[in-house]
Amino acid sequence: MTSWVGRTAAEIAAAVREKRATPREVVAEHLARIERLDGRVGAFRVVRAEAALAEADEVAARGDLAELPLAGVPVAVKDNLAVRGESRRLGTAATRDTPAADDHVTVARLRAAGAVVVGLTNVPELCVFGTTEGVHGTARNPWDTSRTAGGSSGGSAAAVAAGLVPIALGNDGMGSLRIPAANCGLLTLKPGIGVVPAGVSDGDWFGMSENGPLATTVEDARLMLSVIADTGFVRRDGPAAHKVAVSLRSPIAGVAITKPYTTAVREAAGLLIKAGHPVRRADPPYPVSLSLTSLVHWTAGTFVDAQGLDRQHLARRTRVHAAIGRSFVGTARTGRAREALRRRLEPFFDEYDVLLTPALARRSPKAGPWHERGWLSNVLANTNYSPMTPPWNLTGWPAMSVPFGTLPSGAPCAVQLVGRPGSEADLLEVAEQLEQRHPWQRTAPLD
Incomplete structure (x- = not known):
């Protein structure tokens, strides 16, 4: 009997369309793996076992089965997006356990494409921090379960890295796709605005939050992105040469990048040179004020999201974060600091097509009850390991995390690719060249 666990979304969809597999057997096999392994990983807040099997049968009965791009593909959804019939808890006890009447548009598009939602994944409270833990569970890195999967799309990343689903939906407001993808050895793309x-x-953190895919291959990331964007991201007829800038500098002053991540960038740059790209060392002109701009938007977005919730049910770190952000809401809403940052960085991207940086500064923190720890310890832990991602939410430009190399522990390492507005297809092309020349192990060896 053919096993569909560990197959890519593209492979599963092709098999279902060609009737070499049924949606029910694909979904059932993944549900069995979730039941067996998720106790060690903590990816899911809720698993929709019966509903998913029923929806798999509905997909099988569709008259357009042969045309569905994600026919029968099990998918996980981050627990800050509405899934019809399920509550949206945002990692907190302060939200109501009330089923959503409708799907979020991205979830609706996945279902229209033939995907089956098997569950909602764990997030940190209000999706604030770069570690995923709280009242609904702790998401661990399947490659090293002593470490956090990252956040805030930590549960979605853990689910894909553990082979519980081939693809998952997450979102990114300050790095919330790229951070857990980098920790868990996955491919992701935060699209541009x-x-x-x-x-x-409410307000998408002043327009900084974007939905995107978590996948194990560029092909799957491109496929899922095409579905949720409702537009194609096709390959060129032939590879194009892109001017690539390589930077090892942290955008946040005072944060050092550790050797595994700088080594990964240097080796990736060497492969891009061999692929025919002009590559040069060059640092973007990050302003000294970037750390303050990031903090202003990060905390102000949390204050907006916390409005209307019972503060007594929020963790102390979240309450403090929101309280600090209250005085910054007006500043964040004007968008002047973000526009100034774009103007400062635009000349750099007039000269270079792609920026290559480390995805993280160091390995992720130990998994544990970070939600019970103080605000400052959380902020410092987040800043010291993930300073590379916030600038591209502030600018609203596309950015990717691509697996590359390994850490001394054997867990994955990663690089980040950044491009100007509208360059999603170019970034996917460059990532695909890295994948072809330096393939990565797609799922963690949990069995």
Whole structure:
């Protein structure tokens, strides 16, 4: 009997379309793996076992089965996006356990494409921090379960890295796709503004939050992105040469990048040179004020999201974060600091097509009850390991995390690719060249 666990979304969909597999057997096999392994990983807040099997049968009965791009593909959804019939808890006890009447537009598009939602994944409270733990569970890195999967799309990343689903939906407001993808050895792309419908929360953290895919291959990331964006991201007829800038500098002053991540960038740059790209060392002109701009938007977005919730049910770190952000809401809403940052960085991207950086500064923190720890310890832990991602939410430009190399522990390492607005297809092309020349192990060896 053919096993569909560990197959890519593209492979599963092709098999279902060609009737070499049924949606029910594919979904049932993944549900069995979730039941067996998720106790060690903590990816899911809720598993929709019966509903998913029923939906798999509905997919099998569709008259357009042969045309569905994600026919029968099990998918996980981050627990800050509405899934019809399920509550949206945002990692907190302060939200109501009330089923959603409708799907978020990205979830609706996945279902229309033939995907089956098997569950909702764990997030940190209000999706604030770069570690995933709280009242609904702790998401661990399947490659090293002593470490956090990252956040805030930590549960979605853990689910894909553990082979519980081939693809998952997450979102990114300050790195929330790229951080857990980098920790867990996955491919992700935070699209630029307007490419994929947002609607993540009230105001989407002032337009910084974007929905995107978590996958194990560029092909799957491109496929899923095309579905949720409702547009194609096709390959060129032939590879194009892109001017690549290589930077090892942290955008946040005072944060050092550790050797595994700088080594990964240097080796990736060497492969891109061999692929025919002009590559040069060059640092973007990050302003000294970037750390303050990031903090202003990060905390102000949390204050907006916390409005209307019972503060007594929020963790102390979240309450403090929101309280600090209250005085910054007006500043964040004007968008002047973000526009100034874009103007400062635009000349750099007039000269270079792609920026290659480390995805993280160091390995992720130990998994544990970070939600019970103080605000400052959380902020310092987050800043010291993930300073590379926030600038590209502030600018609203596309950015990717691509697996590359390993850490001394054997867990994955990763690089980040950044491009100017509208360059999603170019970034996917460059990532695919890295994948072809330096393939990575797609799922963690949990069995």
